[in-house]
Amino acid sequence: KDVATTDVGVILRGGVKDGSLEDLEEILLGADFGVPTTLALVDKIGGYAQKGFIRTEAEFQDALRRLVEAELREGNSDPALRMAAQGPTVILVIGVNGAGKTTFIGKLAAHFRKQGKRVLVGAADTFRAGAIDQLRLWAERTGADFVASKPGTDPAAVAFDAIDAGVTRGADVVIVDTAGRLHTSGGLMDEMKKVHRVIGKRMEGAPHETLLVLDGTIGQNAVQQAKQFSEAVPITGLVVTKLDSTAKGGVVVAVHEALDLPVKFIGVGEAADDLEAFDPAAFARELTED
Amino acid sequence: MFDELTEKLESTFARLRGKGTLTEADIKEGLREVRRVLLEADVNFQLTREFLERVEGAAVGVAQLRGVNPAQQLVKIVYDELTKMLGERREGLKLSTIPPSVVMMVGLQGSGKTTTAGKLARKLKAEGRQVRLVAADVYRPAAIDQLETVGQQIGVPVYANRTTNDVVRIAREGIEEAKRGRDRLVIVDTAGRLQIDADMMAELKRLKEAVRPDEILFVADGMTGQEAVRIAQGFDEALGVTGVVLTKMDGDARGGAALSIYGVTKKPIKFIGVGEKLDALEDFHPDRMAGRILQQGDVLTLVEKA
Ligand SMILES: Nc1nc2c(ncn2[C@@H]2O[C@H](COP(=O)(O)OP(=O)(O)OP(=O)(O)O)[C@@H](O)[C@H]2O)c(=O)[nH]1
Ligand SMILES: Nc1nc2c(ncn2[C@@H]2O[C@H](COP(=O)(O)OP(=O)(O)OP(=O)(O)O)[C@@H](O)[C@H]2O)c(=O)[nH]1
Ligand SMILES: [Mg+2]
Ligand SMILES: [Mg+2]
Numbered sequence: 001k002d003v004a005t006t007d008v009g010v011i012l013r014g015g016v017k018d019g020s021l022e023d024l025e026e027i028l029l030g031a032d033f034g035v036p037t038t039l040a041l042v043d044k045i046g047g048y049a050q051k052g053f054i055r056t057e058a059e060f061q062d063a064l065r066r067l068v069e070a071e072l073r074e075g076n077s078d079p080a081l082r083m084a085a086q087g088p089t090v091i092l093v094i095g096v097n098g099a100g101k102t103t104f105i106g107k108l109a110a111h112f113r114k115q116g117k118r119v120l121v122g123a124a125d126t127f128r129a130g131a132i133d134q135l136r137l138w139a140e141r142t143g144a145d146f147v148a149s150k151p152g153t154d155p156a157a158v159a160f161d162a163i164d165a166g167v168t169r170g171a172d173v174v175i176v177d178t179a180g181r182l183h184t185s186g187g188l189m190d191e192m193k194k195v196h197r198v199i200g201k202r203m204e205g206a207p208h209e210t211l212l213v214l215d216g217t218i219g220q221n222a223v224q225q226a227k228q229f230s231e232a233v234p235i236t237g238l239v240v241t242k243l244d245s246t247a248k249g250g251v252v253v254a255v256h257e258a259l260d261l262p263v264k265f266i267g268v269g270e271a272a273d274d275l276e277a278f279d280p281a282a283f284a285r286e287l288t289e290d
Numbered sequence: 291m292f293d294e295l296t297e298k299l300e301s302t303f304a305r306l307r308g309k310g311t312l313t314e315a316d317i318k319e320g321l322r323e324v325r326r327v328l329l330e331a332d333v334n335f336q337l338t339r340e341f342l343e344r345v346e347g348a349a350v351g352v353a354q355l356r357g358v359n360p361a362q363q364l365v366k367i368v369y370d371e372l373t374k375m376l377g378e379r380r381e382g383l384k385l386s387t388i389p390p391s392v393v394m395m396v397g398l399q400g401s402g403k404t405t406t407a408g409k410l411a412r413k414l415k416a417e418g419r420q421v422r423l424v425a426a427d428v429y430r431p432a433a434i435d436q437l438e439t440v441g442q443q444i445g446v447p448v449y450a451n452r453t454t455n456d457v458v459r460i461a462r463e464g465i466e467e468a469k470r471g472r473d474r475l476v477i478v479d480t481a482g483r484l485q486i487d488a489d490m491m492a493e494l495k496r497l498k499e500a501v502r503p504d505e506i507l508f509v510a511d512g513m514t515g516q517e518a519v520r521i522a523q524g525f526d527e528a529l530g531v532t533g534v535v536l537t538k539m540d541g542d543a544r545g546g547a548a549l550s551i552y553g554v555t556k557k558p559i560k561f562i563g564v565g566e567k568l569d570a571l572e573d574f575h576p577d578r579m580a581g582r583i584l585q586q587g588d589v590l591t592l593v594e595k596a
Contacts (some may be wrong), residue, residue, distance in 0.1 A: 029335040032515040035326055047481035097538060097566065098400030098511065106431075126567070129404075129443070132438025137431035180566075182541040217398065219332035219515025242399065245484050247517040270399065270429070 020060050021046055025055035027064070031248035031287055034220050037257065039066055051236040065284045071253055075260045076212065079278045082208050082236065088120070088166040088174045090199060090206035092159075094192060094233070095213035096225055100241030100267055104213055105175050106138030107267065107275035113142050117172040122162025123148035124155040124195060125179035131286065135177050142272060145169060155179065155191060163202045176207070183228030196233040209236045216242045216249035226255045234263030235259070241267035244274070248287055292588055298323045299361035317349050318560060321365050331544030334519045337553045344592050345371050369580050374574035381558040383410075384532065386504045390422075390465065390472045393550065394496055395485050396525055397509035399482030402537030402563055403431065408440035409563065409571040410477045415446055417475040424464030425450040426457040426497065437479050447471070457481075458500045459492060465501060468563035476594045478503070485524025498529055500552055505532045508553060512536040512562070517545035519554050526555045537563035540570065548579050 021042055028038040037279050045063050048054050054063050083089045091108070093101045102125070109119045121144050125131040139146035147162040166174035178195060181188035199206050210279045212235045229235060238256070240249050243266045252263055263278040284286045299320050303312060310318075318551045321342050332480040348367050385391035393410065395403040404427070414435045423441050425448055427433035434450045441448035449464035460476050468476045478501060483490035498506065508522060508531040525531055531583045534551055548559055 026335060030516050032332075032385075098402065100400060128436075129408075130432040130440035132437040133432035136429075141431075152567070173365060182538065185542050213398065215511070215513070217515060217517055217521070218511060218513040219542065219543075219546070220333070220515045223389050224542060245398070245517065246486055246520050247515060251515065272517075283501055 006042075008203075013062050018051040018058060021049070024060060026112060026252065027219075027288060031250035032219050032252050033250035034223070035251075037254045041071075048195070061288045065281075065288060068253060068284040068287060069280045071265070072256055072283065072286075073240045074134055074256075075261045077256070079237075079246045079262055079264045081264065084205065084208050087203065088163070088171045089208045090163060090166070090203060090208045091173065091175045091211060092178070092196060092199060092207040093175065093211050093213060094178050094229060094235075095104070095180065096182055096215070099180065099213040100123075100216040100239075101180065101213045102177050103136065104136050104211075104239055104241060104267055104269060105135065105177050105276070106177060107272055109138065109142040109144040109173075110272040111275060113144065118170065119143075120145035120147060120162060120166045120169065120171040120174045122158055122165075122174065122176045123273065124158040124162070124176050126151055126158060127179040131177075137232075144175075145171060147228060156214070159195045160198050160202050163199060163206065167203070181226045183232075185215050189228070189232045193232050211237050211239050211263075213239045213241060213259075214249075214252065214255070216240045216245040216252075216266070217245050220251060220254075221259055223254050226259055226261070230261070231258055235261055237262050237264040239263070239265045240268065240278075243286075244268040250287070283288070292325075293365075293582055295323065295327050295586055296361055296365050298451045300309045300313040303360050311463035314350050317346060317364070317473065320351075320361070322405060324364075324368055325359070327584060328546060330548075331585075332513075332515050332518070332550075333546035333583065334553070336517050337519065337550055341371065341375065341549075365584070365586060369584060369586065372549070372578045372580035375553060376576075376579050377391045377552050377556075377558050378576055379558070380573055381533070381560055382573075383414075383505055383560065390468045391474065391505075392465065392476045392478065392501050392503040393505040393507060393576075394480065394498065395507050396479045396480055396502040396529065396531065397482060397508055397548070398484065398511070399430075399510045399520060401482065401509045402535070403482065403509045404440065404479050405437055405566065405568070406507070406535050406537060406563055406571070407437070407477045408444060408446075408562075408568045411441070411446045411475075411477055412444040412568045413571060414475055416445065418572060420472065421446050421475045421477065422464065422468045422473045423448045423470065424461055426456045426461050426464075426475055426478050427482040428460070433479075433481065440568065446501065451560055458496050461497055461501045469531065476501075485521050491524070493530045494529055500551055500583040503532075506530065507533050507535050507560070508533045508551075508557070509537060510547060512539040512545045512547060513543040514547040514550075514551075515543065522551040525553050526557065531555065531557050533560040534557055535559070535563060536574070540564040545579060545585055546583055549583060
């Protein structure tokens with residue numbers, strides 16, 4: 001028996017099989033929900049069981065699915081992108097190293113191109129080796145316009161130029177890529193703030209979306225990342241990548257709770273069409289499936 | 291600031307300890323706190339359970355937790371056990387005596403393989419070895435450009451062949467080139483892949499057969515969550531990895547994945563990545579890692595007190 005699991009004695013009276021709550025706890029912990037969220041959810045379900053609302057294993061899992069879905073629908077949870085009333089919609093994409101920002105931009109560009117929109121991507125990651133070429137290839141692949149400068153250029157200047165070009169060329173959407181940075185690096189967080197600020201100066205109301213990309217395979221550090229990034233710039237939504245892996249990405253529930261931010265997209269592969277609008281029901285369902 | 295766990299345990303035990311020595315039940319109560327700390331550090335929950343059983347045995351078995359400060363004694367036991375479970379000894383690269391030695395980098399997408407390949411090349415070059423990098427990622431957009439830029443930054447030649455998608459051929463050619471150039475070491479960068487992607491894992495197996503690497507380094511993001519166990523197991527079972535590199539440890543992730551990965555593979559963690567720059571590579575210290583996972587900065591003084 002687990003040394004520190006919730007007290008299940010009480011629910012046995014409801015006729016529930018011993019161990020059901022531990023099973024739920026393990027499902028949630030194993031899916032990276034983290035301790036506080038897991039305990040809160042298990043507590044709620046334990047309460048239902050005690051009142052006799054749930055009795056079978058299937059009912060337990062069903063309750064879990066519904067609770068998680070409700071959790072994700074709570075508060076700010078609209079996955080739709082906010083589009084500019086006129087002029088290009090500007091989307092700034094941020095996150096830690098290797099989370100999947102550039103790939104997401106490629107997929108998002110493909111998504112808009114399919115709708116017949118004119119897309120421009122700006123390579124404001126001027127630091128990482130090969131970053132500019134990587135975005136250029138995505139632009140070519142998706143038929144998006146591409147704005148870049150030399151490696152080492154001030155990223156804010158590239159972002160400015162990208163919006164400039166977007167306005168003059170009549171783009172519908174401008175997406176700005178940024179370098180990966182850990183939230184603990186003060187200097188790099190300042191650099192990102194400057195990019196955000198300069199975008200706002202070039203175009204009022206921009207960026208219309210500032211999306212934080214979270215790697216779906218990482219654990220509890222995502223909460224810290226989201227907190228620090230959102231203290232630096234006003235984030236409008238989350239993107240969770242790599243959910244084609246065996247990881248479940250449960251930590252986004254804690255992130256959603258902590259910051260009241262909607263998950264807007266999930267990444268499910270490396271190809272241009274491996275992007276899905278976030279669906280809380282499907283996400284919750286994945287949890288209990290193997 | 292760091293010894294939250296000790297403080298929590300102290301208050302737990304203060305509450306329980308009217309009666310002198312702690313009972314088995316008291317220790318269990320204390321271990322709940324340890325469990326929380328491990329889970330928050332992303333140690334896999336199953337490994338956490340096994341770990342706590344072992345610690346419980348150690349703590350109860352030696353009837354240690356009496357006397358002045360049982361909380362510190364328990365933390366010490368946990369810390370020692372954790373250090374043990376992280377591999378204890380420090381291990382470097384095992385390179386063959388007949389050059390060129392071959393090192394292969396493998397891991398999930400975005401974990402830090404290409405950057406770490408550059409870091410290792412830089413380090414070994416600084417140690418006086420002639421090194422070559424081989425670009426065997428033909429999938430990620432601009433992966434070859436990335437490796438070539440890295441090579442330029444550190445003055446290490448990069449073998450690439452943009453006319454083929456056959457990574458086995460590229461690696462073979464790269465090694466031939468290294469032999470002609472009398473290089474001592476070849477580092478093969480590979481594309482990121484999921485351990486459940488059978489085709490892509492088969493490609494790595496073919497690559498392994500072809501180049502007979504001295505080291506297969508599994509590169510993992512230090513922020514990885516609960517799945518670290520399955521990911522590491524997948525790569526190890528398919529390839530028999532020889533070592534692990536944990537990256538992005540310059541952040542504030544607690545790095546419980548280290549325990550998960552070592553726990554299931556028993557393959558030594560050889561290096562940690564502590565930044566994007568190519569000199570940001572450090573040796574792995576199990577004791578420091580244990581302190582980090584426990585958020586216990588001050589175990590040395592603890593050791594003296596206990
Ligand atoms: N399996 C899988 N791989 C993904 C997904 N999204 C991105 N990747 C891969 O993850 C790796 C890193 O992706 P990038 O888009 O370069 O990540 P990034 O955040 O731009 O990285 P930096 O700019 O270096 O910080 C690449 O190999 C991508 O192909 C996804 O949804 N699923
Ligand atoms: N902060 C930090 N960033 C790192 C570290 N190691 C790698 N990175 C960054 O993580 C991102 C991904 O690194 P890559 O070396 O491209 O990862 P990869 O495993 O080769 O990625 P794929 O080839 O797409 O699978 C880049 O932005 C790197 O600069 C590290 O130790 N610390
Ligand atoms: Mg990028
Ligand atoms: Mg790479």
